[in-house]
Amino acid sequence: MTERTIPPQQPATPAVAPAIRAEGLTKRFATPDGRDVTAVDAIGFTVPRGSVTGLLGGNGAGKTTTISMLLGLLLPTAGTVEILGVDMARHRHAVLPRMNFSSPYVELPHRLTVRENLTVYAHLYGLTCVKKRVQELAEHLDLSRFLDRPSGGLSAGQKTRVALAKALLNDPELLLLDEPTASLDPDTADWIRTYLERYRLRTGATILLASHNMLEVERLCDSVLMMRQGRIVDRGAPSALLARYGRQTLEEVFLDIARASDDRILTGETADAAE
Numbered sequence: 171m172t173e174r175t176i177p178p179q180q181p182a183t184p185a186v187a188p189a190i191r192a193e194g195l196t197k198r199f200a201t202p203d204g205r206d207v208t209a210v211d212a213i214g215f216t217v218p219r220g221s222v223t224g225l226l227g228g229n230g231a232g233k234t235t236t237i238s239m240l241l242g243l244l245l246p247t248a249g250t251v252e253i254l255g256v257d258m259a260r261h262r263h264a265v266l267p268r269m270n271f272s273s274p275y276v277e278l279p280h281r282l283t284v285r286e287n288l289t290v291y292a293h294l295y296g297l298t299c300v301k302k303r304v305q306e307l308a309e310h311l312d313l314s315r316f317l318d319r320p321s322g323g324l325s326a327g328q329k330t331r332v333a334l335a336k337a338l339l340n341d342p343e344l345l346l347l348d349e350p351t352a353s354l355d356p357d358t359a360d361w362i363r364t365y366l367e368r369y370r371l372r373t374g375a376t377i378l379l380a381s382h383n384m385l386e387v388e389r390l391c392d393s394v395l396m397m398r399q400g401r402i403v404d405r406g407a408p409s410a411l412l413a414r415y416g417r418q419t420l421e422e423v424f425l426d427i428a429r430a431s432d433d434r435i436l437t438g439e440t441a442d443a444a445e
């Protein structure tokens with residue numbers, strides 16, 4: 171019998187780039203009194219395609235700044251961001267049509283009706299069949315009753331649904347959500363969460379969401395990134411974090427991390443090793 175030569179195994183390289191890859195991502199702001207604030211401090215993470223990842227951390231931890239850099243709204247002081255395999259610094263415009271975001275901090279023009287606002291954005295995104303798409307989203311997100319009312323006169327819950335409709339206009343492969351259920355009543359918040367779950371299942375989209383609601387995170391997220399003072403101090407699946415901290419709820423883990431002294435929390439690198 172002749173001996174067959176087995177070719178050496180090639181190292182496994184993922185066929186598809188992750189939805190998000192951030193390396194050494196840093197943002198420093200200069201304050202009016204001449205100081206430097208490091209809002210995001212050399213963080214690195216990847217978000218696999220089709221996953222829902224939670225970005226958690228107390229007030230001022232750096233979540234919104236991180237999301238703004240991922241979107242290309244803020245220029246990083248250092249580091250790189252790749253979205254869907256595309257380098258944001260060099261080819262942002264190639265990938266922007268494939269992503270979108272919603273944030274309670276970004277209000278739609280108040281005087282325009284909901285329909286006008288959605289139509290303007292649909293044109294900005296270069297959509298064809300704009301009327302049909304606006305109608306479709308109005309039905310999906312239950313906006314029909316106030317489609318022709320000025321956006322400024324809507325309740326917080328209605329505004330959130332409109333903001334989500336705006337974010338879904340282009341059927342994004344990557345959806346970045348900054349506190350998607352902030353200031354919503356439990357019923358509306360639950361409705362939004364169910365909608366997001368179904369959207370992910372139906373489209374296979376990737377979602378990164380910043381949230382202060384730990385029940386929401388436990389329900390929606392496959393994985394979380396815990397931020398503190400601009401750094402990622404822990405990460406993993408909610409169940410892995412519960413086991414690591416010996417806790418029953420993510421709220422307790424959050425409090426452990428928020429209240430721990432600096433030398434008692436894991437750093438992002440240590441947390442990686444613990445995965």
Ligand SMILES: Nc1ncnc2c1ncn2[C@@H]1O[C@H](COP(=O)(O)OP(=O)(O)OP(=O)(O)O)[C@@H](O)[C@H]1O
Pocket residue numbers: 199200201207208209227228229230231232233234235236
């Ligand atoms: N334009 C800016 N100029 C100066 N400092 C800023 C600016 N934007 C954010 N910061 C600071 O950067 C840090 C991170 O802010 P960021 O808004 O990213 O936090 P966050 O985690 O989103 O907080 P929250 O949960 O309160 O929304 C804070 O200390 C904040 O004061």
